[in-house]
Amino acid sequence: MTDLAAFLQQHREQHTIAAALTDTVATIAAACTDISAKVRLGALSGVLGAAGTGNIQGEEQKKLDVIANNILIDKLKLNSAVAGLASEEEDGFVACHEDGRYLVLFDPLDGSSNIDVNISIGTIFSVLEKPSGRLQTEHFLQAGKQQVAAGYVLYGPQTLLVLTFKHGVHLFTLNADNVFVYQNTSPQILEHTAEFAINMSNQRHWEAPVQQYIAELLAGETGVRGKNYNMRWVASMVAEVHRILMRGGVFLYPKDARDPNKPGKLRLMYEANPLALVVEQAGGAAHNGHQNMLDIQPTGLHQRVAVMLGSRAETEYLQKLHG
Ligand SMILES: O=P(O)(O)OC[C@H]1O[C@](O)(COP(=O)(O)O)[C@@H](O)[C@@H]1O
Numbered sequence: 001m002t003d004l005a006a007f008l009q010q011h012r013e014q015h016t017i018a019a020a021l022t023d024t025v026a027t028i029a030a031a032c033t034d035i036s037a038k039v040r041l042g043a044l045s046g047v048l049g050a051a052g053t054g055n056i057q058g059e060e061q062k063k064l065d066v067i068a069n070n071i072l073i074d075k076l077k078l079n080s081a082v083a084g085l086a087s088e089e090e091d092g093f094v095a096c097h098e099d100g101r102y103l104v105l106f107d108p109l110d111g112s113s114n115i116d117v118n119i120s121i122g123t124i125f126s127v128l129e130k131p132s133g134r135l136q137t138e139h140f141l142q143a144g145k146q147q148v149a150a151g152y153v154l155y156g157p158q159t160l161l162v163l164t165f166k167h168g169v170h171l172f173t174l175n176a177d178n179v180f181v182y183q184n185t186s187p188q189i190l191e192h193t194a195e196f197a198i199n200m201s202n203q204r205h206w207e208a209p210v211q212q213y214i215a216e217l218l219a220g221e222t223g224v225r226g227k228n229y230n231m232r233w234v235a236s237m238v239a240e241v242h243r244i245l246m247r248g249g250v251f252l253y254p255k256d257a258r259d260p261n262k263p264g265k266l267r268l269m270y271e272a273n274p275l276a277l278v279v280e281q282a283g284g285a286a287h288n289g290h291q292n293m294l295d296i297q298p299t300g301l302h303q304r305v306a307v308m309l310g311s312r313a314e315t316e317y318l319q320k321l322h323g
């Protein structure tokens, strides 16, 4: 059995990765182990229900959003490699160690609407190198391609850790002793797929290219795509991405006309960038319709973005439709 600690040591030696970076990821994994323990107990650990507060983005917080956020912050603050944190649930960044080398960004709890109904949820994380100088918001606003590590923990039927240091994607299962055990596989996203994920209830608000794309998929084997497609929607992006990693597929949360201030619902820094890096490292692709996700220059910590990712054949076709 190779556990996470042994994997990290071996991976760091093989690819000359700084120990401070693998330690930072180990700290994130440790925090997620604590979150997983609370998720597993649900009502018995008092994590279900609303927190009665809202976050900077005007979203109602669940108790577990707040608890997961605090667990991550408390653990990461103890790691001297961490210079600062940014979280979906925090208004601004949290400064940690002045001499720290890394910035950690996270969505502490993805899929909040699924917490109280016992459907898969997760934690998504991204690690950047801290530029020199006194910590400021601009230091976090690096394009996704600058990430040095990223991944997620999925609290599903099993608790899984999926991570990348840009040398492929690695998968771990949490065992009964709360140890992440390495699953010696290198997940690769199938190039072709017949499965798509989109929230169809927003259909009337989509732009023309997405309208056309979904209409073509729904036409099935009698349409221009010449095959039947199946649809899934979990409403936890982390679970959708994991499904795509394991068996292919395409995921869309496109720009829509519901609110002109929100070009897409998902967050670039906490959701789209880390998951795009995982997807690219597994042979898939991610873009916003026009630009590769990892090339987008961020302008704000809580910036939202349209997301299309997954199997290459579908994502390339979507980009073509967007012109
Ligand atoms: O289909 P809906 O209700 O718009 O929302 C689903 C999307 O919202 C999210 O839950 C947003 O994440 P949070 O729970 O972190 O706010 C994504 O994971 C998911 O893709």
Ligand SMILES: [Mg+2]
Binding pocket: 107, 109, 110, 111, 237, 271
């Ligand atoms: Mg989320």
Ligand SMILES: [Mg+2]
Binding pocket: 065, 088, 107, 108, 109, 110, 111, 112
């Ligand atoms: Mg969240």
